[in-house]
Amino acid sequence: MYHILVAEDEPWIRNSVVEMVNRIGEGTITVSEATNGEEAWALIQELWPTVLITDIMMPKMDGLSLIQKIHEHDIPMMYIIISGYDNFQYAQKAIHYGVTEYLLKPVDMDQLREALGRSEQRMGNLKEISSYMSRFQQLVDAIGENAPQTINRKMSDLIDSVLKLKYINPPVRRNLLRIFEWKISGMVKELSPGQFVPAIPADADDGAILRYFNQLADVLIMHVAEQSKSNTNHIIKRVCDFIHTHYKKDISLTEMAQYANMSISYFSAWFKKCTGRTLVQYIQEVRIEKAKELLLETQLKNYEIAERVGFATQPYFTRVFKSSVGVSPNMFRKRMGS
The missing domain is CATH 3.40.50.2300 (Response regulator)
Structure with missing residues (x-):
């Protein structure tokens, strides 16, 4: 996949x-x-x-x-x-x-x-590279939820597996390390503007590279912990209330990031950490819940319900509904309305 x-x-x-x-x-x-x-x-x-x-x-x-x-x-x-x-x-x-x-x-x-x-x-080898990036993103997403020792162990395992690529694919190894460094550095600077983040030394051996990434992880863990201490409950409530009120609109990530006074990249990660869903997934869930209400409380046709809850087409609405609920809108109405 x-x-x-x-x-x-x-x-x-x-x-x-x-x-x-x-x-x-x-x-x-x-x-x-x-x-x-x-x-x-x-x-x-x-x-x-x-x-x-x-x-x-x-x-x-x-x-x-x-x-x-x-x-x-x-x-x-x-x-x-x-x-x-x-x-x-x-x-x-x-x-x-x-x-x-x-x-x-x-x-x-x-x-x-x-x-x-x-x-x-x-x-070509893009799928292999993507698997490393997915592992890296899962590791980053787990910061704040897992113990620092667990994060450091997983970071060491991931970097070690990338370092071993130098024997079979040196360019991929270099590029993955550079992307990981860029990503973590960017997150640190997002959480703490002005924070100096050193680059990987040009002559670093494998041991130094492992230590470097664990040190970067420690800095990120510290800033994430500090950020979690601040009360963000009222912000996520405002954002979710906005979505529940304006779910019929084509709500964009840009619009919601501005509403929360965050950058787009930080808001995207923050919203997922707070809700366990991406913004698109959350909006779709709200729309599906509203669609369920309309299916049970009205005699509206599926295309009318799709339009009322914000889906662009009936086929798209039907596919998302069935994926979320497990049955088609018609079957849901038949089962739950009887």
Whole structure:
């Protein structure tokens, strides 16, 4: 299984692409979504997707700038660009960054399936790299929930397994270490602006690299502990209340981060730590609960309920409902309404 991130500012196009990816993947692909380039960049640092499907023209940060940023940070990823006809020549500039897949709007499902198939064939060792990144992210997410000794042991095990890659794939080893360093340093600076974080010494041997990452982990653990002491209950309550009130809207990660007065990347991780869900998952749960009420209390058709609770299409609503509840909306109404 691999992860795909869809970045598109137009809700109906984004929802359509997400729905098509889910249908194409049939359980072999997980998919997340972003409403602009800045959101996508924040989610990339949290989710480490294997494939990015991005529009070119987006607010905050356009698709080409996003790909350029990923390229500058040497984050391994496959790209599929979706573009309007007028922007197609502009989109082709991305060939400099290794983009080979371009789809014109409106996106055709067969063409998307073929593009994903070609991307999967070209992945090479990307899946292996993604597994290391997933282990690393799980470790970072566990800080504050597990004992420092457990975090340090898991950090040592992870870094040791990466160091062993120097015998079979030195470039992957170097890139993973650099990405891990960049990620932890960024989190420390997010929690404590102005905090100096040293870089890995250029001549460090394996033992020094292990010590370096454990020291970085210790600094991050300390700042996370300090942050958890502050009372954030009222902030998460305000955020959740906002979602329960405005769930019909296309609520974006950017909007909620601004509402909570946090950066996008910090809000995304903070919200997941507080609720156990991503923002999209939480919003979908609220919408499904509202849909259940409408199914039992009204005679509205499924497409009317989908529209009322904020889903762009009835098929998307039906798929999410069945995935969440275990039965289709019609079956739920039949079973629970009798």
